[in-house]
Amino acid sequence: MLVGVLALMVGVLTFAALFANMALDGIGRLSWDFFTNFPSRRPAQAGILSAWVGSTLVMLTTAFFAVPLGVASGIYLEEYAAKSWVTDIIEINITNLAGVPSIVYGLLALGLFVYQFGLGQSILAAGLTLALLILPVVIVATREAIRSIPQGIREGAYALGATQWQVSKDHIIPYSMPGILTGVIIGMARAIGETAPIITIGALTFIAFLPPAPLKAEAPFVSFDWLFSPFTVMPIQMFNWTSRPEAAFHQNAAAAGFVLVLMTLAMNALAIWLRYRLRKGIEW
Amino acid sequence: MSAVAPGLATSTVLQGSDSLRLSRRRSRVVRERVIESVLFLAALVSVFTTVGIVYILVKESVVFFQHVSLVSFLTDRQWTPLFDDAHFGIMVLLSGTLTSSAVALMIAIPLGTVIAIYLSEFAPFKLREVAKPFLELLGGVPTIVYGYFALVFVTPLLQRIYPDLPGFNLLAAGIVMGIMIIPYVSSISEDAMRAVPMSLREGSYAMGATRFQTATRVVVPAAFSGIASAYILGISRAVGETMILAIAAGMQPNLTFNPLEPAATITAYIVQVALGDLPHGSVGYQTIFAAGLTLMLFTLACNIAGHALRKRFRESY
Numbered sequence: 001m002l003v004g005v006l007a008l009m010v011g012v013l014t015f016a017a018l019f020a021n022m023a024l025d026g027i028g029r030l031s032w033d034f035f036t037n038f039p040s041r042r043p044a045q046a047g048i049l050s051a052w053v054g055s056t057l058v059m060l061t062t063a064f065f066a067v068p069l070g071v072a073s074g075i076y077l078e079e080y081a082a083k084s085w086v087t088d089i090i091e092i093n094i095t096n097l098a099g100v101p102s103i104v105y106g107l108l109a110l111g112l113f114v115y116q117f118g119l120g121q122s123i124l125a126a127g128l129t130l131a132l133l134i135l136p137v138v139i140v141a142t143r144e145a146i147r148s149i150p151q152g153i154r155e156g157a158y159a160l161g162a163t164q165w166q167v168s169k170d171h172i173i174p175y176s177m178p179g180i181l182t183g184v185i186i187g188m189a190r191a192i193g194e195t196a197p198i199i200t201i202g203a204l205t206f207i208a209f210l211p212p213a214p215l216k217a218e219a220p221f222v223s224f225d226w227l228f229s230p231f232t233v234m235p236i237q238m239f240n241w242t243s244r245p246e247a248a249f250h251q252n253a254a255a256a257g258f259v260l261v262l263m264t265l266a267m268n269a270l271a272i273w274l275r276y277r278l279r280k281g282i283e284w
Numbered sequence: 285m286s287a288v289a290p291g292l293a294t295s296t297v298l299q300g301s302d303s304l305r306l307s308r309r310r311s312r313v314v315r316e317r318v319i320e321s322v323l324f325l326a327a328l329v330s331v332f333t334t335v336g337i338v339y340i341l342v343k344e345s346v347v348f349f350q351h352v353s354l355v356s357f358l359t360d361r362q363w364t365p366l367f368d369d370a371h372f373g374i375m376v377l378l379s380g381t382l383t384s385s386a387v388a389l390m391i392a393i394p395l396g397t398v399i400a401i402y403l404s405e406f407a408p409f410k411l412r413e414v415a416k417p418f419l420e421l422l423g424g425v426p427t428i429v430y431g432y433f434a435l436v437f438v439t440p441l442l443q444r445i446y447p448d449l450p451g452f453n454l455l456a457a458g459i460v461m462g463i464m465i466i467p468y469v470s471s472i473s474e475d476a477m478r479a480v481p482m483s484l485r486e487g488s489y490a491m492g493a494t495r496f497q498t499a500t501r502v503v504v505p506a507a508f509s510g511i512a513s514a515y516i517l518g519i520s521r522a523v524g525e526t527m528i529l530a531i532a533a534g535m536q537p538n539l540t541f542n543p544l545e546p547a548a549t550i551t552a553y554i555v556q557v558a559l560g561d562l563p564h565g566s567v568g569y570q571t572i573f574a575a576g577l578t579l580m581l582f583t584l585a586c587n588i589a590g591h592a593l594r595k596r597f598r599e600s601y
Contacts, residue, residue, distance in 0.1 A: 004402020007395045008415060014463050015422055018433045025436070072326030080320055081327070093331050099517065099587050100580070101524020103551050104337060106558070107576040111340035115564060132333050139330070163312060165319045186424075193426025196526035196551065200558045200572075235428040235527075242432050242531055250436060257429045268424040272417045 022261065026254030034255060039237065043248035048256055051237035054123070055192060057211060057226060058233055061127025062191050066134050067184055071173070073135075074142025074180075079168050098136040105133045106200025114201050121202045123211065124227040129197050134187035141183020145176035178278045182271045189267035193260060195235035234260050341580060344573030351567050357574070363537040363553075365571045372571065374578055376539045380454065380547035384529055385522035387458025387543050388465055392518050395462075396469025397511065403470070404477040405499040416471070423467035431531030434460035439532065452534030452546035461528050469518045476510020477503050509594045516590030520583040526551035550575045 037047025073090075081087040109129035119125040149172060157167045173180075211229035234256060241253035349357070352372045360373030399419070403412050438456040443449045480503050488498040504511065534546030535556045548556070554572045563569065 004398055004406055007398040008402065010395055011399070011419060011422055011463070011466055015418075015425075017437065018425070018429070021433065021437045022429070069326050069329050072323045073330065076320075076323035076327040080323060090327050090331055093334050096584075096587060097330055097334060099520050099583060100337065101520070101526070101551070101583060103524065103526045103554055104341075104576055104580055107554070107573060108333070108337045108340050110558070111344060111573070112336055132329075135330055135333070163316050165316055189424055193424075193428065195426070195428045196530075196555060199555050202558055235426055238428055238432065239527065239531070242428075242435065253432055254436075257432050260426055261429055264424050264426055265421060268421050272420065 019261065022254045022258045025251055026256070026258040029251050029255035030258065039232075039240075043246065043252055046241075046249075046252055048234065048237055048259070051232050051234045051256070052259075053211070054231035055233040057123050058126045058130065058198075058231065059188060059192060061123060061227065062130040062134065063184070063188060065128060065131035066138055066187065069131070070135050070138025070184075070187075071142050071180060073139045074146060075168055075172065077139070078143050078146040079164065079172060094136050094139055098140070102133055102194055103196040103200060105129055106197030108132070109197060109201045120228065121230055122228045123231045125201055126198050126231065126233070127227075129201060130191040130194060133194065133197060134191050137187035137190065138180070138183050141186070142176065142180050145179025145183070146172055148179070149175050178274055182274045182278070185267050185271040185274070189264045189271070192233075192267070193235055193264050195239055198233060198236060199239070234263075337580070341573050341577040344570050345577045348567065348570035348574045351570075352574075361539055363539075363548075365568055370567070372574075373539075374550075374575065376537045377548060377550045377553050377575065378578070379539050379541055380529075380533065380537075380549040381523055381551070383541050383543055383547065384454045384458040384461065384533060384549060385519065387455060388462035388522040388525075389515075389518060391459055391462025392465035392469050392522075393515055396466045396514070396518070397473060399466065399470040400473035400477060400511075400514075401499050401504065404474045405495065405503060416474075419467040419470060423464070423471075425464075427464065427525065427527040428531070430460050430464050431457075431528040434528055434532035446544065449544055450534075450546055452532060452536075453544055454529075454533050454547055455543040457529050457532040458543060460532070461522055461525050464525070464528070465518045465521050468521055469514045472514035472517060473507070473511045476507040476514070479510070480506045509596075512593045513590045516586050516593065520586040523582055523586070524551065524579065526555060530555040550579050 033045075034047045035052065036049055037045060038049050039051075040046040073094075077087065077090065081090075106129065109125055109132075113119045113125040113128055114121060119128075153171055153175070154167055157171050162170070211226035211231060238253050238256040238260065241249045241256065244250075357372050357374055359375070360371050361375060362371035363373050363376035364371045399415075403415055407415065434456045435451075438460055439449070439451060439453065442453075442456055449455070484502055484506055485498050488502045493501070529549045530552040533549065533552060535548045535552050536546055537553070538545060538547035540547055553575055557568060557572045
């Protein structure tokens with residue numbers, strides 16, 4: 001009994017130490033300039049502008065690929081798939097993929113996206129890599145959400161003459177939305193902190209420019225050049241600063257880590273809250 | 285769907301609105317079929333991912349093993365792929381991976397199990413409702429942040445106990461990695477223990493067992509298959525962990541099983557090579573795929589072992 005409390009305390013204390021240590025080291029560097037400056041050789045002037053812009057763009061790309069693919073796979077496996085060896089293979093495969101180390105995804109991306117598809121060290125390559133990485137998370141969350149919808153809803157819709165797709169589109173997807181959203185947020189929180197696969201595809205650690213803007217003054221007004229731009233992301237910026245010997249750069253690393261932890265904590269907390277609401281609020 | 289065939293056959297004799305209705309129905313059936321195929325293709329993406337991983341790793345490794353024999357890869361006691369006198373002994377990197385994983389598991393397995401038993405069998409409801417999400421948050425912290433923590437907080441702390449401890453070492457990295465893995469171990473073990481039916485506990489209490497005896501001698505053995513798979517997941521997490529080791533354990537290949545020394549792991553080596561700019565197609569470039577293949581085989585073995593354990597020890601109620 002007491003041992004249990006103690007063991008739990010180890011987790012709590014570590015987390016507190018980690019958070020306090022980072023906050024104490026980094027808080028002095030947190031200012032408006034820190035968010036609007038590029039990285040620099042002088043630690044006091046270095047900032048995370050290119051890192052947070054890069055992270056945002058990579059996350060957008062990841063979500064663009066992972067959410068439709070994951071939701072579609074989940075719907076197929078729950079609503080359409082007949083029990084066959086193909087379905088079995090897909091299911092076993094998803095379970096296995098969830099256990100593959102993230103750096104192996106990095107190697108896949110290096111061999112396939114960067115060299116065979118010729119995408120180079122671009123935002124698109126990174127976004128695709130992270131999308132594949134979080135795909136199992138999104139699929140599993142979608143399936144769980146769909147599975148909790150009572151059979152009566154489907155039968156009612158079929159009785160009124162709806163087709164299978166109409167049932168999925170008008171009933172299954174809307175009702176499973178909060179569950180899917182929870183899974184997507186947890187997946188994105190994981191993707192935003194992933195460092196290893198992005199280092200493996202060869203993202204640069206020192207970027208002092210922004211990708212081309214997505215909006216232009218002249219027609220056609222939108223440009224997708226940013227997809228092919230070199231980039232850096234928050235965790236890589238932090239890694240770069242951590243691996244330098246000067247203590248002043250460690251302060252920057254702490255500040256960047258603090259921002260990163262706050263972001264992932266906020267996302268996870270949102271997901272946990274959503275799930276809590278979900279468990280309480282639903283009455284079929 | 286089988287209604288289409290007779291509809292097609294008779295549609296020529298039907299007139300006016302009937303044929304319109306039939307053609308609309310046919311287009312609806314076609315659309316349903318198209319949508320089903322699209323969804324199926326989406327589900328296949330995950331299979332293609334696995335195929336892609338295996339293809340890339342094997343393809344590059346095959347080229348690598350044309351330069352380096354499998355025997356020397358497995359038995360050479362040096363790992364110096366970038367020197368003129370190149371040696372490719374994966375044993376060196378494997379020793380770092382195994383040592384750091386062992387340290388991590390010595391932290392994660394006891395603590396994770398105790399937390400799981402406590403939360404499942406002893407903790408009041410309120411505490412459990414708070415503790416579970418909190419542990420999830422702990423698992424959601426980016427590993428790069430844990431790496432920073434290991435380097436600038438845990439290592440100096442350990443240096444007070446062992447003043448000779450180098451700045452990079454497997455011990456600090458392993459300890460922090462263990463703490464990172466606790467949530468994975470505890471949450472799956474707890475789910476397994478909570479799935480044990482109440483009647484087993486009631487039976488045990490009826491025999492006069494205490495709460496502690498019930499937990500350790502009835503609930504834990506009954507949930508063993510789930511707990512074992514939690515451990516296996518912990519092992520494969522530890523083996524595949526990258527950033528904590530790349531930051532806190534150093535990148536110097538070192539054949540050692542002493543956690544007080546710095547040593548590179550398989551994952552840290554891949555990061556190190558990716559950070560430099562090795563030309564595409566060089567032997568150095570191919571080493572990371574051979575290293576990755578080793579890693580992949582190791583985690584695959586873990587997954588299979590976990591599956592076998594679960595089958596062998598599954599208790600049926």
